[in-house]
Amino acid sequence: MALHFSTPLTERLGCRLPVIQTAMGWVATSKLVKASTAAGAFGFLAAAVMSPEECEAEIEAIKSVGSAPFGVNVHSFQTGVDRIIDMCIDHEVGAISYGRAPSSKMIEKVKAKGIACVPTIGAAKHAKKAVELGADILVCQGAEGGGHTGATPTWLLLAQVLEMDLGVPVVACGGFKDGRGLAAALAYGADGTAMGTRFMMTSDSPTPEETKTAYLAADVTRIPVSVKLDGLPQRMVLNSKLESLEKASGPGLLVRGLINGMRFRKEMGVTLPDMLKSAWTMARKSDLTLGQTLMAANAPMIIQNAMVKGHPDDGVLPSGQVAGLINDLPSCADLLASIEVEASERLNAMQAKFPTAAE
Ligand SMILES: Cc1cc2nc3c(=O)[nH]c(=O)nc-3n(C[C@H](O)[C@H](O)[C@H](O)COP(=O)(O)O)c2cc1C
Secondary structure, three states: OOOOOOOHHHHHHOOOOOEEEOOOOOOOOHHHHHHHHHOOOEEEEEHHHOOHHHHHHHHHHHHOOOOOOOEEEOOOOOOOHHHHHHHHHHOOOOEEEEOOOOOHHHHHHHHHOOOEEEEEEOOHHHHHHHHHHOOOOEEEEOOOOOEEOOOOOHHHHHHHHHHHOOOOOEEEEOOOOOHHHHHHHHHHOOOEEEEOHHHHOOOOOOOOHHHHHHHHOOOHHHOOEEOOOOOOOEEEOOOHHHHHHHHOOHHHHHHHHHHHHHHHHHHHOOOHHHHHHHHHHHHHHOOOOHHHHHHHHHHHHHHHHHHOOOOHHHOOOEOOHHHHHOOOOOOHHHHHHHHHHHHHHHHHHHHHHOOOOOO
16 A cells, blocks of 8 residues: 655655655756656756856756756855856745855845755754754765765764754655665654665666666775865765775875866866966865865866766766665656655555554
8 A cells, every 4th residue: 555655844845755866966967857856756956066057957947847846956155156046046946955064145045935945964963053054954964875975874863863853854865775765764753865876876867878887886885985086075986096096195196186187177278377276275275285176176077077978987986885786777757656665565564563552
């Protein structure tokens, strides 16, 4: 018997299922968001890697196929963020998501228009602050999650945040792929699950086939966290590119940063002195070395080699550990239908197994 999965999350976001498709740079494009939202999830457009013009075209593409609610992911410090926020208001998007260092002005502005604020946090210490800043929903991403990630495992982070009882819906994130996980998260007290890697590994994501094949081959024990790409802990598939980055020392990173920079600067339209000057300025403002800063500046291009150009060995593959457990590329419609059925079966089975004790 299929259950009706109405939770405070679905009520606030207006989606049918308590499942969020998270933002993933160059992956959560209008194509994926259209498919995930049509299938009942709440999808976020990965606008943190888009210009305002690209973002507007993508929002219009999503709206052209229906009226399912969706959200937009931004970084407070990206170029053109104010225009993107105004666009979100004009287009009446359902929610914005964000991570590190959100701007309180941005949060106030969108909240005033009734747009839900959905930060992702990776450590319990950030949960209370995020709610004080205006979060309407908290996505708690545990260490097994993909891309930039924290150190606390998913279930432990979830326990910590649920125990704080902060008065907003809490969403479990990091390592989810199926209805079993959704049932477990709901039983634990969460209001839903959020998934990145599982949605990237669908036939609806724009990720090139060669790169999807590399994800399908990934082993759960070989998807480590590295700080070598941009100085922040980021979980990625251990391919030859990441192995060589991991081995690079301080001077080695500087050389690599320079070589990559020379290779990419034409695409970026910057001169060598400009590239070195901006890396030097960034290095002085942060805890990073010049080599790390140059690598960080090149990170988007290295990621795009795999995620856009389809050269998985010449780029890096941000990924949750769950990629090691995924062996298929279903459509979003099939994925969400199976999640709904499986979660219903698990919860029904639990009820049948443990009937109410006699008084
Ligand atoms: C390929 C990839 C790209 C990502 N890019 C972003 C991003 O641009 N912004 C963001 O906030 N999170 C990004 N993330 C993190 C995801 O939104 C999500 O929080 C994470 O993947 C959840 O863990 P899971 O993969 O185990 O489901 C990315 C993750 C992956 C796998």
